[in-house]
Amino acid sequence: MATKVEKSDQEWRAVLSPEQFRVLRQKGTEYPGSSPLDKTYDDGVYECAGCGTPLYKSTTKFKSGCGWPAFYEGLPGAITRHPDPDGRRIEITCTACGGHLGHVFKGEGFDTPTDERHCVNGISLKFTSGE
Incomplete structure (x- = not known):
């Protein structure tokens, strides 16, 4: 299980860019196609840009x-699901720091083992190559 990371908004602002703060801490959404991680397919691990949790x-x-970067499953215990306030979607957050990652969708017809698409804001992620 991920170690809990708790910081004040002031502490988060000190370590995140303004856009990372808007997305991770205020549940914003980055513009589609704006993240270089959307087209990154190298071997490695995607970590929370806020706290570094894989x-x-x-x-x-x-x-x-x-x-946006799409995944069919997260690492065990790393991602928490919440009903979105809009009542239609499921929000996903980093279990360790509560940072907003994006949303998970099911039953869209993608050929994945879980039939899920984790639609993740690339700015919420940090990529570390190698596994």
Whole structure:
């Protein structure tokens, strides 16, 4: 299980860019196609950009064409699901720091082992090559 990371907004602002703060801490969404991680398919691990917790293996990433990095499953215990306030989607957050990652969708017809698409803001992630 991920170690809990708790910081004040002031502490988060000191370690995140303004755009990272908007997405991770204020539940924003980056513009589609704006993250270089959307088209990164090297071997490695995707970590939370806020706290460094490993979230996804590169082997679970796939090309969805949605404009954001897409994964079919996260690392065990790394991601928490919450009903979105809009009542239609499921929000995903980093279990360790609570940072907003994006949303998970099910039953869209992608050929993945879980039939899920974790649609993740690339700015919420940090990629470390090698596994």
